[in-house]
Amino acid sequence: MNKKSDLLPGTLDMLILKTLTRAPLHGYGIAQHIKRMSDDVLTVEEGSLYPALQRLLLQGWVKAEWRMTETNRRARYYTLTAAGRKQLGIELSQFEDMIAAIGRVLRDVEA
Amino acid sequence: MLIRFLKKLSILFGRGRFRAELDEEMAFHRAQAEQELIARGMTSEDARYAAMRQFGNTTRQHERAHEAVDFAFEGAFGDLRYAIRQLFSSPAFTVVILLTLALSIGANSAIFSVINGVLLKTLPYPHSERLVRVFLSNSDYPKFPLNPFDFRDFRSRNQSFESFAAFTRGDVQLSGSGEPVRLIGFGTTAGYFHVLGLQPEFGREFTQAEEIPGNGLYVVISDRLWRTRFDSDPAILGRKVTLNTQPFTIVGVMPARTEHPGNEYHSIAYGESVDVWWPFSFAGDPSKRGSHYIEGIGRLKENVGVGPARSELNAIMTQLGREHPNNDAGWTVLVVPLSAEIVGGSRQVLLVLLGAVGMVLLIACANAANLLLARASARRREIAVRLAMGAPRIRILRQLLTESLLISFAGGALGLGLAFAGVKALVQLLPADFPRAHDIHVSGPVFLFTLAVSVVTGILFGLAPALQAARIDPRQGLQKGGRTTTASAHQNRLRNSLVVSEVSLACVLLIGAGLMMRSLLNQLHLDPGFRQDHVLTAAISLPRAVYTKNDQSAQFFEKLAHNLTMLPGVEAAGAGSDLPWTGYDENLGGFLIEGKKPAPGAEFHARYHMATPGFLKALGTPLIAGRYFTEADTDAKPPHNVLIINRAMALRYWGEENVVGRRVSFDDAPKTDSDWTTIVGVVADVKDYPNSPAAEPAMWWPELQSGWSPDMSVVLRSAGNPQLLADALRNEVHRLDPTLAVADVQMMDRIAASSVATPRFAFVLVGLFAGLAILLAAIGTYGVISYSVSQRTSEFGLRMALGAQPRDVLRLVLAQAGRLALAGTAIGILASLLLSRTLKSLIFNVAPTDPATFSSVALIVTAVAFVACYIPARRATFSDPMDSLRAE
Numbered sequence: 001m002n003k004k005s006d007l008l009p010g011t012l013d014m015l016i017l018k019t020l021t022r023a024p025l026h027g028y029g030i031a032q033h034i035k036r037m038s039d040d041v042l043t044v045e046e047g048s049l050y051p052a053l054q055r056l057l058l059q060g061w062v063k064a065e066w067r068m069t070e071t072n073r074r075a076r077y078y079t080l081t082a083a084g085r086k087q088l089g090i091e092l093s094q095f096e097d098m099i100a101a102i103g104r105v106l107r108d109v110e111a
Numbered sequence: 112m113l114i115r116f117l118k119k120l121s122i123l124f125g126r127g128r129f130r131a132e133l134d135e136e137m138a139f140h141r142a143q144a145e146q147e148l149i150a151r152g153m154t155s156e157d158a159r160y161a162a163m164r165q166f167g168n169t170t171r172q173h174e175r176a177h178e179a180v181d182f183a184f185e186g187a188f189g190d191l192r193y194a195i196r197q198l199f200s201s202p203a204f205t206v207v208i209l210l211t212l213a214l215s216i217g218a219n220s221a222i223f224s225v226i227n228g229v230l231l232k233t234l235p236y237p238h239s240e241r242l243v244r245v246f247l248s249n250s251d252y253p254k255f256p257l258n259p260f261d262f263r264d265f266r267s268r269n270q271s272f273e274s275f276a277a278f279t280r281g282d283v284q285l286s287g288s289g290e291p292v293r294l295i296g297f298g299t300t301a302g303y304f305h306v307l308g309l310q311p312e313f314g315r316e317f318t319q320a321e322e323i324p325g326n327g328l329y330v331v332i333s334d335r336l337w338r339t340r341f342d343s344d345p346a347i348l349g350r351k352v353t354l355n356t357q358p359f360t361i362v363g364v365m366p367a368r369t370e371h372p373g374n375e376y377h378s379i380a381y382g383e384s385v386d387v388w389w390p391f392s393f394a395g396d397p398s399k400r401g402s403h404y405i406e407g408i409g410r411l412k413e414n415v416g417v418g419p420a421r422s423e424l425n426a427i428m429t430q431l432g433r434e435h436p437n438n439d440a441g442w443t444v445l446v447v448p449l450s451a452e453i454v455g456g457s458r459q460v461l462l463v464l465l466g467a468v469g470m471v472l473l474i475a476c477a478n479a480a481n482l483l484l485a486r487a488s489a490r491r492r493e494i495a496v497r498l499a500m501g502a503p504r505i506r507i508l509r510q511l512l513t514e515s516l517l518i519s520f521a522g523g524a525l526g527l528g529l530a531f532a533g534v535k536a537l538v539q540l541l542p543a544d545f546p547r548a549h550d551i552h553v554s555g556p557v558f559l560f561t562l563a564v565s566v567v568t569g570i571l572f573g574l575a576p577a578l579q580a581a582r583i584d585p586r587q588g589l590q591k592g593g594r595t596t597t598a599s600a601h602q603n604r605l606r607n608s609l610v611v612s613e614v615s616l617a618c619v620l621l622i623g624a625g626l627m628m629r630s631l632l633n634q635l636h637l638d639p640g641f642r643q644d645h646v647l648t649a650a651i652s653l654p655r656a657v658y659t660k661n662d663q664s665a666q667f668f669e670k671l672a673h674n675l676t677m678l679p680g681v682e683a684a685g686a687g688s689d690l691p692w693t694g695y696d697e698n699l700g701g702f703l704i705e706g707k708k709p710a711p712g713a714e715f716h717a718r719y720h721m722a723t724p725g726f727l728k729a730l731g732t733p734l735i736a737g738r739y740f741t742e743a744d745t746d747a748k749p750p751h752n753v754l755i756i757n758r759a760m761a762l763r764y765w766g767e768e769n770v771v772g773r774r775v776s777f778d779d780a781p782k783t784d785s786d787w788t789t790i791v792g793v794v795a796d797v798k799d800y801p802n803s804p805a806a807e808p809a810m811w812w813p814e815l816q817s818g819w820s821p822d823m824s825v826v827l828r829s830a831g832n833p834q835l836l837a838d839a840l841r842n843e844v845h846r847l848d849p850t851l852a853v854a855d856v857q858m859m860d861r862i863a864a865s866s867v868a869t870p871r872f873a874f875v876l877v878g879l880f881a882g883l884a885i886l887l888a889a890i891g892t893y894g895v896i897s898y899s900v901s902q903r904t905s906e907f908g909l910r911m912a913l914g915a916q917p918r919d920v921l922r923l924v925l926a927q928a929g930r931l932a933l934a935g936t937a938i939g940i941l942a943s944l945l946l947s948r949t950l951k952s953l954i955f956n957v958a959p960t961d962p963a964t965f966s967s968v969a970l971i972v973t974a975v976a977f978v979a980c981y982i983p984a985r986r987a988t989f990s991d992p993m994d995s996l997r998a999e
Contacts, residue, residue: 027136028143046140046166050133050176058118076136 012044012052013061014095017080017088020062026075027053053078061087133176141166171501190513197514204486205518208479211887212522212568215468215475217529218880220553220561222468224534225541226461227560228551234450235370237308238410241273242449243417245407245424246375247442251716252698254445256376257407258400259393261431261439262300265407268427271420273412276303277405280377282822283354283387284652284852285340293652293854294336294354295379297371298391298405304331304365306410307372314348314363321390330354331363331388354387355654356850373453373546374406378694381453381546400431400438401701408449421446441712453546459952460873466949467623467880470616472564474884476572477609477616478891483515483576484606485898491583498585508581515573516566523565530557540875542868575605603899610888610895611935617881617888618939618972623950624881625964627874630954634867637956640757640797640806641691642731645682646826646859647833648690649840651851653821662746664821665814667847669742671825672723674843680830685726686814686823688719690859691797692866695720696807703781704764705774715775717760718799718809721817727755727794729828730859737771737792744791744813752788752816759796760808775810801866802955826859833858873953885972888935889979896928897983907990917988924984925977932976936969 019025019033030053031044056062061084067077080088122129141162148158166172198205233239245265247255257265257277266275276299283296301319304310311331320326330352332341341347351358365388373381391405411420424444432440451458487494494507531553541548579602651671658664668686675684689695700716709715724740735758744753754775761770770790778786796806814820829836841853864871900907907920947959957964 026139028140031140046137047172047175050137050172051178054176058115060114073139073142074135075139076132 014091017084020080024077024079026077168501190510194514194517208482208518209522211475211478213525215472216523216526216564217533218468219472219564220526220530220557221533221537222464223560224553224557225551227556229547232550241411243409244447244449244452246445248445249441256403257405258403259405260397260400262405269423271415271423272409274302274306275409276300276306277407278303279405286353286850291850291852293852294386296387297385299388300391306408309369311363312366316363317390322392324392324394328357328359329362329390330359332361333365333386334367336386337364356656372449380544382549400435417446457546464876467620467877470620471880471884474613474616474887476568477613478887479572480575481606481609481891481894487576487580494580494583495585504581508577511577511580512573516569519565519569523561527561540872542872543865606895610891610931613888613891614932614935615939617884618936619943620881620884621968622943624878625968626950626954626957627877629957631870631874633956634801640732640795643860643863645833646828647836648857648859649825649853650855651823655821658821664819668723668814668823672725675827678839682828682830683725683729684827685723685729686825687722687726690824692801694799696799703776718807720811721814721820722811723814729826733795735793740813745815753791754788755792755794755811756790757794757796757809759806761793763808885975889975892976893979896980900983900987904990907987920988921984924987928976928980932973936972940965
């Protein structure tokens with residue numbers, strides 16, 4: 001049984017969008033990338049990944065197309081759209097604001 | 112926003128493609144994960160399982176991905192589709208539950224249609240909430256009309272009313288072309304329509320100038336009369352019309368839907384029942400105010416309530432009592448909102464019916480809940496599987512509630528169909544004098560009511576079973592596989608209490624129906640004081656302008672009665688001022704009785720009637736002492752005035768004395784013998800209405816001595832079918848005077864039946880509901896017992912293997928049923944005792960706690976419960992010991 005990764009709510013969309021800034025990727029690739037980059041701290045559950053991808057598609061922040069992988073298998077690749085890039089900017093700044101705010105509160109408690 | 116909507120739409124319609132793509136994507140994901148595991152050194156088989164475990168429940172993933180993009184209603188839609196499939200898969204269950212609900216929801220909607228039309232819908236007058244009726248009241252006459260001079264003083268002295276008017280029934284005979292007809296008419300004071308907030312379509316209503324006699328003969332006619340009798344003549348105003356043989360000038364036409372607000376004195380139905388209105392005029396000595404015959408109606412000023420208006424009129428009445436102590440002292444004024452006056456006693460009947468039909472619905476809910484509980488246990492496995500597959504409990508709950516709502520909506524839709532038919536039947540069944548019957552329709556509010564009832568019903572009967580089902584532990588549900596599952600103690604308690612409440616509600620309804628039946632039987636078997644069979648009746652009004660002298664009218668009716676008696680097949684015939692049980696209440700007070708004094712502050716009073724010699728005999732009113740009138744009781748000189756009184760009057764004023772030969776006087780100061788009237792006969796009592804608590808004192812004057820009485824009812828008693836005499840009756844009347852209208856030709860038993868129509872109506876409906884209730888309760892009991900028997904088959908088998916006789920098993924099951932039935936009956940009887948007060952005003956000569964009714968209902972309910980359980984109990988005795996041993 002895999003333990004649930006305790007992602008902050010709303011951060012999954014941001015992580016996916018960020019991952020896609022580098023290159024188009026399929027779902028498995030996105031999950032692997034997040035896992036690797038976070039040194040296995042963040043595990044993206046498939047049960048959240050695919051609903052999230054559907055949500056992003058619906059918002060028009062990513063595009064999806066079927067392509068062949070290096071191993072010659074069909075996979076759905078997701079590409080960041082201009083709107084998605086803009087949304088990522090918004091989410092990043094909101095996230096930073098929040099982290100900064102949390103930081104201030106925590107410092108205050110320690111002091 | 113729009114783009115998102117379109118995308119959702121494309122996903123909705125390309126559902127297959129959406130799913131296929133997701134499938135492929137997820138398969139790819141799993142394959143990749145598997146490969147990586149192999150790369151780390153796992154065997155391919157281990158890797159596959161590990162990947163599958165890691166990925167989790169594919170179906171659930173699917174659902175979640177879909178939920179992220181679907182429309183909110185799609186989940187509900189899926190639930191609905193599934194629910195419909197479920198219902199079709201068990202048709203017997205579906206039919207039973209649908210029928211139960213359709214019947215009970217339909218009955219509720221039908222009764223609500225009546226309540227909506229009669230009680231809830233506002234009256235067809237602008238700001239009708241400000242309309243009130245005004246009556247007088249004292250200890251002898253609790254609700255009495257006004258005297259015209261009192262009315263005039265009320266009108267001029269009050270500050271509470273925006274407008275105030277009075278009216279009184281006075282039918283007229285319309286002649287001209289064709290056979291003369293009797294029209295229902297009212298004499299109205301100035302501003303009568305203004306009070307109601309109505310305006311003539313053409314012309315005007317009456318002014319105060321027309322309240323003075325001799326200021327011209329004017330009439331306002333109804334839209335119906337204008338169309339049917341005057342061909343919608345646009346130049347109708349100013350046209351002359353012959354009413355009561357006199358030329359009246361039409362000054363106004365009231366629009367269609369001008370509804371009569373109802374009246375007490377010679378009352379006719381509320382609705383579009385009036386054809387002509389003539390100016391009520393009065394004159395005379397304003398210090399003589401003993402005669403009360405007009406009814407007050409007023410429109411309160413905007414900010415004045417009923418209470419203050421009543422206080423003001425009472426203050427005026429006290430003043431009048433000081434000014435005219437002989438006539439006006441001792442009265443109080445009643446101010447009754449028009450809506451309450453119109454609806455009157457029917458409110459109570461309707462609320463009782465609503466309560467009864469609501470109980471039927473509750474029983475149906477309990478039944479449906481029980482059926483669903485039984486089915487939920489049968490579906491334990493299915494639900495356990497769904498839970499194991501990862502369905503959240505809330506989804507299961509939602510699914511089951513969707514099912515019960517689907518059932519209740521389908522039931523409601525069917526019920527609404529039944530209500531359409533039911534309302535038609537109900538209106539047919541309604542007593543003829545029921546207020547606002549023409550306002551009863553299945554209308555918008557009824558649709559809303561049905562919708563609301565369906566939702567509430569669905570939740571009411573669906574929630575408990577759904578909660579139970581959602582609580583199932585998937586492991587248990589799967590392991591036990593449903594075969595030997597015994598319902599939890601909790602579930603059994605729930606089912607048992609549902610049955611107990613069904614039985615107790617049915618018990619309450621049966622007791623209500625039983626009491627109403629006894630009351631109706633009491634009314635039907637009551638000695639009415641006349642024989643209603645074989646009697647034909649009709650109403651005749653002599654035009655006042657032609658029959659001007661006292662003896663002219665008397666002689667006309669004498670002669671008519673005489674001629675009618677000569678007809679073949681007629682046993683007796685006569686004419687009288689009124690027919691029994693029609694609410695006649697002409698009262699005379701203040702006469703003298705030789706050798707008696709009235710109690711201080713009271714006066715001798717009695718209903719007064721006029722009759723020709725054959726009248727009482729034709730009605731079949733038995734003579735108790737003395738004799739009937741004869742043709743010798745005339746006005747001839749020297750006058751020998753005679754009187755017949757009823758038993759109630761004899762007992763009230765003379766006690767047990769023999770009254771034949773006693774004398775009363777209608778003269779204030781009798782001097783000679785001719786000022787006295789001798790009692791020559793005593794007849795049986797006839798009440799004002801069959802359900803009046805007691806007969807009032809009453810007396811009859813012989814028609815030939817009574818003075819002017821132009822409006823009489825003719826009665827004919829025949830040996831055969833009296834209906835066949837209707838034409839002969841008309842001929843005889845027209846032979847004497849071809850200008851007369853013969854109105855209201857009716858059989859006396861029809862009149863008598865209509866006077867018990869309200870109690871019969873209430874009894875038929877409550878009886879119907881009670882029957883439905885006991886049937887439903889029996890089905891419920893049967894269901895629970897047979898479920899419990901099926902659960903305990905192996906137990907019974909074991910018992911029998913250990914030597915128990917079928918008898919013992921039978922006793923075991925019946926004892927279980929008996930406990931439920933007895934508990935239900937006990938609660939039902941208790942509840943009926945608590946509710947007994949609500950029925951009190953609806954039942955006649957029966958105590959609301961009538962022990963006979965209570966005990967027979969208890970017996971019936973218990974018997975029905977035993978019958979309902981007998982079949983499953985018998986089945987229990989067939990439990991094969993070997994079967995149960997093998998199965999364990």
